[in-house]
Amino acid sequence: MAEYKLPNGHVLTDEEIEQRAKAWEDGSWDGHLTTIRAGRPRLSDEANANLSFKCPKSGAELIARAAEASGVNKSTFIRDAAIEKAMHILAAS
Structure with missing residues (x-):
């Protein structure tokens, strides 16, 4: 068994x-059911915003390698890097 x-x-x-x-x-x-949300978990409780940008192929390859070395996907790497940079700039002003 x-x-x-x-x-x-x-x-x-x-x-x-x-x-x-x-x-x-x-x-x-007599049990109960739990509702499960399909798909990826939400990033936060607030609404998401989609951002898009272009960069040279060499930059995209650099980002991909850095993301892999960090153990995250490219989207997570780019999002975290952009938020960190924005916070740094705004904190300095």
């Missing part, structure tokens, strides 16, 4: 899964 450990530490067995499925199918299940 297989066991499956859930993120909350609870261990489900094949038998328990079958029992829960039967209860769901016959309408006697």
Whole structure:
């Protein structure tokens, strides 16, 4: 019999899964459902803004290499770099 450990530490067995499925199918299940938002998690509680820019191919390759070395994707790298630069400039004024 297989066991499956859930993120909350609870261990489900094949038998328990079958029992829960039967209860769901016959309408006697008394659990609750959780709504899951599909897709990537939101960056923040505020609305997102899309930004776009062009740069020389060599700059794009440099950004890609730096992002990979940092262990993040290019979007995250560019967003973090731009916000850091903006905060630095505004703090100096």
